[in-house]
Amino acid sequence: MVKATNLGFPYVGAQRELKKLVESYWSGKITEADLKAGYLKIQEAHWKVQQEKGVEHIPSGEFTLYDRVLDTAQQFGVIPQRYQHLPALDQFFAMGRGLQRPATETTPKVDVPAMEMKKWFDTNYHFIVPELENDQTFTLQAPRAVEQFKAAKALNIHTRPVLVGPVSFLYLGKPAKGVADFDTLSLLPKLLPQYIELLKQLKEAGADWVQIDEPALIYDLAAPVKQAFATAYQSLQAAATGVKILVAAYFGRIESNAEALLPHVDGIHLDLVRAPQELDAIIPLLTNGQVLSAGVVDGRNIWINNLAKSIELVEKAVQALGQDRVFVAPSCSLAHSPFSTAFETKIKAANPELYSWLSYSVEKCGEIATIAKAVTQGREAVQTELQANAAAIESRRTSPQTVNPQVRDRVAQVPAEAWKRPSAFPVRREAQVKKLNLPLFPTTTIGSFPQTKEIRVARQKHNKGELSDADYDAFIKEQMKYMVQQQEELDLDVLVHGEPERNDMVEHFGHLLHGYDFTQNGWVVSYGSRCVKPPVIFGDVSRRCPMTIEEIKYAQSLTKRPMKGMLTGPVTMMKWSFVRDDIPADQLCAQIGLALRDEVVDLEAAGIPCIQVDEPAIREGLPIRRADWDAYLEWSVGCFRLSTSGVRDETQIHTHMCYSDFNDIFDAIAAMDADVITIENSKSDEKLLNIFETKQYTNEIGPGLYDIHSPRVPSVEEMKQRFADMLKYIPTHLLWANPDCGLKSRQWPETKAALANMVEVAKFFRAQQ
Numbered sequence: 100m101v102k103a104t105n106l107g108f109p110y111v112g113a114q115r116e117l118k119k120l121v122e123s124y125w126s127g128k129i130t131e132a133d134l135k136a137g138y139l140k141i142q143e144a145h146w147k148v149q150q151e152k153g154v155e156h157i158p159s160g161e162f163t164l165y166d167r168v169l170d171t172a173q174q175f176g177v178i179p180q181r182y183q184h185l186p187a188l189d190q191f192f193a194m195g196r197g198l199q200r201p202a203t204e205t206t207p208k209v210d211v212p213a214m215e216m217k218k219w220f221d222t223n224y225h226f227i228v229p230e231l232e233n234d235q236t237f238t239l240q241a242p243r244a245v246e247q248f249k250a251a252k253a254l255n256i257h258t259r260p261v262l263v264g265p266v267s268f269l270y271l272g273k274p275a276k277g278v279a280d281f282d283t284l285s286l287l288p289k290l291l292p293q294y295i296e297l298l299k300q301l302k303e304a305g306a307d308w309v310q311i312d313e314p315a316l317i318y319d320l321a322a323p324v325k326q327a328f329a330t331a332y333q334s335l336q337a338a339a340t341g342v343k344i345l346v347a348a349y350f351g352r353i354e355s356n357a358e359a360l361l362p363h364v365d366g367i368h369l370d371l372v373r374a375p376q377e378l379d380a381i382i383p384l385l386t387n388g389q390v391l392s393a394g395v396v397d398g399r400n401i402w403i404n405n406l407a408k409s410i411e412l413v414e415k416a417v418q419a420l421g422q423d424r425v426f427v428a429p430s431c432s433l434a435h436s437p438f439s440t441a442f443e444t445k446i447k448a449a450n451p452e453l454y455s456w457l458s459y460s461v462e463k464c465g466e467i468a469t470i471a472k473a474v475t476q477g478r479e480a481v482q483t484e485l486q487a488n489a490a491a492i493e494s495r496r497t498s499p500q501t502v503n504p505q506v507r508d509r510v511a512q513v514p515a516e517a518w519k520r521p522s523a524f525p526v527r528r529e530a531q532v533k534k535l536n537l538p539l540f541p542t543t544t545i546g547s548f549p550q551t552k553e554i555r556v557a558r559q560k561h562n563k564g565e566l567s568d569a570d571y572d573a574f575i576k577e578q579m580k581y582m583v584q585q586q587e588e589l590d591l592d593v594l595v596h597g598e599p600e601r602n603d604m605v606e607h608f609g610h611l612l613h614g615y616d617f618t619q620n621g622w623v624v625s626y627g628s629r630c631v632k633p634p635v636i637f638g639d640v641s642r643r644c645p646m647t648i649e650e651i652k653y654a655q656s657l658t659k660r661p662m663k664g665m666l667t668g669p670v671t672m673m674k675w676s677f678v679r680d681d682i683p684a685d686q687l688c689a690q691i692g693l694a695l696r697d698e699v700v701d702l703e704a705a706g707i708p709c710i711q712v713d714e715p716a717i718r719e720g721l722p723i724r725r726a727d728w729d730a731y732l733e734w735s736v737g738c739f740r741l742s743t744s745g746v747r748d749e750t751q752i753h754t755h756m757c758y759s760d761f762n763d764i765f766d767a768i769a770a771m772d773a774d775v776i777t778i779e780n781s782k783s784d785e786k787l788l789n790i791f792e793t794k795q796y797t798n799e800i801g802p803g804l805y806d807i808h809s810p811r812v813p814s815v816e817e818m819k820q821r822f823a824d825m826l827k828y829i830p831t832h833l834l835w836a837n838p839d840c841g842l843k844s845r846q847w848p849e850t851k852a853a854l855a856n857m858v859e860v861a862k863f864f865r866a867q868q
């Protein structure tokens with residue numbers, strides 16, 4: 100019998116119950132006991148819903164109150180010194196999010212920052228990076244997996260415990276602050292006995308299968324790391340704990356990384372959505388009853404599965420291995436997909452066709468069960484489900500909502516010259532210098548100004564219909580007027596309209612484009628208790644109407660200084676949305692690129708001399724494997740150019756990225772060929788500037804002069820220092836003065852003070868020349 104299994108579930112809850120629960124605990128509204136009782140109830144509901152949907156291997160132990168890598172660190176005693184004095188639960192949250200607490204009669208004052216957070220592979224989830232000492236000791240304490248397994252068992256639900264694997268844990272960890280650099284994998288021999296102990300405890304509690312997540316298997320790995328995998332699983336096997344081990348890799352292909360560990364495990368999970376070709380590669384390597392867990396249902400998106408296709412794939416595995424050696428599974432933990440489409444009442448009513456294409460975690464569990472049943476009992480056993488699915492897939496393939504022939508034709512017929520500016524940068528620069536007549540070291544900002552409470556309230560009222568369109572427009576105009584006035588007073592050179600009309604740089608444009616929709620409850624965790632609700636791209640994308648012209652034109656009418664138009668680039672529009680999976684990414688990106696191209700051309704026609712197209716997400720879209728980088732950079736950079744190259748030489752194209760860590764893709768950034776790029780710098784001066792020692796950036800550039808993430812006002816002196824450092828690397832005539840990123844999360848007083856200092860610095864250096 101082919102088993103329906105799951106790897107992980109959206110622990111945040113159907114209506115983000117867990118978020119509300121932990122946040123109430125943080126604010127002191129509920130006690131630790133309330134928190135415990137509360138999360139047990141949530142877990143119970145989750146186990147039950149998976150059971151009802153027909154999942155046979157229900158995961159436990161992956162449920163976390165903040166982050167499961169952090170859970171893993173704490174339960175093995177990987178606790179940096181600065182948190183060690185705190186009681187367990189406070190300690191856990193302090194490591195995740197920092198803790199500030201005044202002294203009481205019995206306890207001293209606490210003030211500890213959070214540990215570092217990093218992106219979890221190529222998802223938008225962020226995990227807490229374990230800090231390891233080179234003489235680190237490990238001690239197993241209160242393992243979550245055992246606690247949760249027992250809790251489920253008490254409810255009569257048999258679960259499959261999930262652990263973060265020992266190699267991935269160490270590989271993703273880093274040497275603690277102040278410790279000399281060392282290979283964190285060298286700690287493996289010390290860590291493994293703790294895993295053995297944990298497996299024994301799970302066995303004792305009644306577990307049979309244990310899922311050990313080793314997502315690090317999808318990286319380009321050096322030989323010693325592959326060896327570490329082999330060593331680790333060899334010793335777990337030799338310990339004969341009595342549980343069966345399923346090693347799970349996901350988010351990509353494992354290639355040869357698992358070969359050495361394979362003989363030492365009872366099964367392996369593969370992400371067959373990202374790497375379907377690995378099915379054929381792995382089958383011949385499985386022996387002695389080893390199991391293949393086939394990840395055929397995409398755990399990272401919101402779309403229905405093509406059941407007929409998945410069934411075929413699983414049948415192929417069954418033919419080779421037999422029914423008892425195949426599990427059906429999501430590609431990765433379902434924690435990366437929202438909870439259930441049942442809450443999408445608005446889409447259901449307004450667009451039932453789109454609704455029929457959606458599948459969130461609960462529905463995905465149903466899909467997994469259907470696939471398993473079809474393969475075990477034959478397709479007839481699930482005929483109704485298969486028919487409904489086939490109809491939905493067909494409607495999605497042919498619907499005018501997804502396919503717009505005009506858009507398709509336009510993408511297919513983009514002329515070669517549309518992929519780049521007509522003239523080279525030096526020629527464009529000459530035209531721009533003449534037209535803009537800017538001083539040396541021009542000053543500008545990145546786009547947004549403070550999103551004040553007043554702005555948020557007005558937007559809410561407008562959304563609820565309490566503020567008329569006309570009144571809201573008038574309000575936004577007032578805001579722009581204020582923002583332009585402030586910039587003139589500060590004596591900035593290139594002004595912006597300030598983005599008061601935008602709630603979010605992607606969602607705002609989504610509303611103005613065909614092919615986008617918005618969910619009510621499509622939440623996924625971004626980090627800790629923080630969730631995001633990305634827009635959905637379901638169809639071919641084109642402009643509904645000009646998107647920004649009114650506002651920018653109005654802002655320009657208020658000043659003689661050049662106004663900078665402000666758009667979100669095609670790659671970022673995709674990366675920060677739930678993207679359709681029925682056309683290739685490069686095609687979708689070109690569609691968005693063309694929509695933006697029209698807007699860029701319209702802005703120019705409206706008399707806007709500078710246009711910024713933000714691409715903060717280009718780097719995070721970089722594929723995990725180096726071998727895939729070139730193809731990705733080719734289309735993503737190409738689409739940026741497509742969106743920006745419809746203008747005359749004299750129109751100055753800007754772009755912006757808020758990280759400086761792009762030394763490895765420097766050539767691609769240069770190939771974007773923006774006239775001006777503004778980038779982050781202030782948090783990592785050297786990292787960014789070092790690259791200029793070896794490579795030349797030929798266009799204009801504004802490395803951020805100060806960090807906008809903090810309310811702190813940078814002094815003139817420190818910015819002078821930073822500017823002087825930049826001047827060592829960047830030719831005088833190419834350098835701009837600007838902050839790191841947009842100012843929307845700041846307040847006005849600090850914004851004005853910081854910008855005033857920044858302008859002073861630019862003027863000081865101008866006077867020196």
Ligand code: MET
Binds near residue numbers: 755840
């Ligand atoms: C995350 S990058 C933000 C760019 C945008 N133009 C802003 O200033 O807010």
Ligand SMILES: [Zn+2]
Binds near residue numbers: 715755756757839841
């Ligand atoms: Zn930014």
